[in-house]
Amino acid sequence: MTDQTTPGGPASPEGPIQSSAADLQLDHDDLAMMPFEEQLHSPRLPRQVPVWLGAAALVVGAGLLSIGAGIALSIVAAWLTFALSLSIVSRIREGARKSKDRLATLLVTTAFVVALLPLVALLWQVFSKGAPVVDSTFLTSSMRNVVGEGGGIYHALWGTVLVTAMATVMSVPIGLLTAIYLVEYSNGRLGRAITFLVDVMTGIPSIVAGLFAYALFAIFFGPGVRMGFGGAVALSVLMIPLVVRSGEEMLKLVPHDLREASYALGVPKWRTISKVVMPTALAGIVTGITIAIARVIGETAPLLIICGATDSTNFNLFSGRMMTLPVYIFNQYKNPGIPASASVDRAWGAAFVLTVIVMALSLVARLVSHYFSPKTRA
Amino acid sequence: MTQTEYQSRRTNVAKSIDVSDLNIYYGSFLAVEGVTLPIAARSVTALIGPSGCGKSTFLRSLNRMHEVIPGARVQGKIIIDGRDLYDADVDPVEVRRKIGMVFQRPNPFPTMTIADNVIAGVRLNGKRISKADAAERVERSLRGANLWGEVKDRLNRPGASLSGGQQQRLCIARAIAVEPQVLLMDEPCSALDPISTSAIEDLIHELKENYTIAIVTHNMQQASRVSDTTAFFNIAGVGKPGHLIEYGSTAKMFSNPDNPATEAYISGRFG
Secondary structure (H helix, E strand, O other): OOOOOOOOOOOOOOOOOOOOHHHHOOOHHHHHHOOHHHHOOOOOOOOHHHHHHHHHHHHHHHHHHHOOOOHHHHHHHHHHHHHHHHHHHHHHHHOHHHHHHHHHHHHHHHHHHHHHHHHHHHHHHHHHHHHHHOOHHHHHOOOOOOOOOOOOOHHHHHHHHHHHHHHHHHHHHHHHHHHHHHHHHOOOHHHHHHHHHHHHHHOOOHHHHHHHHHHHHHHHHOOOOOEHHHHHHHHHHHHHHHHHHHHHHHHHHOOHHHHHHHHHOOOOHHHHHHHHHHHHHHHHHHHHHHHHHHHHOOOOHHHHHHOOOOOOOOOOOOOEOOOOHHHHHHHHHHOOOOOHHHHHHHHHHHHHHHHHHHHHHHHHHHHHHHHHOOOOOO | OOHHHHHHHOOOOOOOEEEEEEEEEEOOEEEEEEEEEEEOOOOEEEEEOOOOOOHHHHHHHOOOOHHHOOOEEEEEEEEEOOEEOOOOOOOHHHHHHHEEEEOOOOOOOOOOEHHHHHOHHHHOOOOOOOHHHHHHHHHHHHHHOOOHHHHOOOOOOEHHHOOHHHHHHHHHHHHHHOOOOEEEEEOOOOOOOHHHHHHHHHHHHHHOOOOEEEEEOOOHHHHHHHOOEEEEEEEOOOOOOEEEEEEEEHHHHHHOOOOHHHHHHHOOOOO
């Protein structure tokens, strides 16, 4: 790229690039006196240089490790060696601006890797410990009459599916209609009050949602009530603000032009919203709902309070205790059988299944937003 | 189907509009004051004037579109077909079915195909329409908007896949598909290149055989090319209401206007 010259220009392809390092420390006065074509060229580090410096830094790290320094110290030392040597070499050869650019790029990349580390470590842990546990017996048997090895997550899987589905069925209409009200209808105090309350709801600790559901159901069914539906109510309290927020953002993204185009055709407001605004925002709304589901499906505390824990399968949301995956994990870890290792294995297996469900939901959200987005090409 | 057949099949009758003493407010702010303007049927009326003088506001009040903005209201009379548009028992939705509008920026519905966009006004209103009727109406409207030849082989492609000029003609097809009596155009060519602009100006010439057209434009040449009547709006200063300075036949307005401000604006001595 730097080798290109204007046709007929005075600079040869070998011009300033190949000249010695001393010539390359130019200030503005020098630049101003140079022909225009030469100003466009500036020296660059050969591509291999960062690679060599990286290798040198690795050698430094390995050396420290071999003389008995800790892993953390070696990594930090190697990183510092690389960062310092690269910015110094770059400053000498390329000038201050590019040196800063290289340093900033390195910092940003490092931050990205550091942010990624816990996620990768977590996934690796869950997959390596959980995946071997999962087999057909694990997925199809409950914990009824199991104290030692064997047993599975059948009852907890169904509990999670039923409770989360019920919570979704309750939250989505309420959340979406609230979002539609906020974006399309509200002007003034009521809208601001709702927005404020939704913000407050977003911050409610999940255990409080569980206590709320328990207190609510205790009014009707007496103290000590346990039922799956209560868990769904608790999850709804957590889910509604998420649906409202994401729905609101998505509806706001629909250009006002489209609403006006629809009104100008003599289409009433409710049809404009249901036939023009909602379909345009559909992909984003569905993605938001899916993310909200993924967020509440792993809730433990509220379900522990209102759904309780059980070893048996219960398909009835309105009566009796109902096991869910997060509570199952907690229970296996807290109250292990004999041998305890079997319970811990089951906890990892359930954690693996829960993680896979959440990842599958994210994938579904991706697919939905891909297939439902407004298209510009056929 | 030829153009004349297309015209003979139209059942709606173009209507004239009589505006008298119209004041338009946004909340307590008086945006346009004291407009009295007859808009003749089967003709093109151009609304010209500097930015912010209330041309678009006035145009939007003609089909009650300005009510979409919270706090906007109107005093005065707009008589069409012997009835005041702003009578208490007039439904703004019905008004907009009779008085169509084309906007400054092309705004086809992104979720719909070209064909669905054209009959959106019918479908969105929940009217049942047979496939044959729908196809016939799509073709008639697209021919009316001079777009049929360019899109007839790709009616099922998304509306957003067309070029800007084609999208604007698609929007015009969508507006005439509901067979309005009046067509309002708010700077329909300002986002388009000269070739698309010329196509739309030709279209306006053809449409005025059947429709009453009011068009807002910043382009003096365009106003003189397409319109029969020109109305000049002006504003005394920022924060003051816009006024209709004068109106008259386009030929007179562009050659010998009564008001010196009109001449100054048209000749480009004042923007």
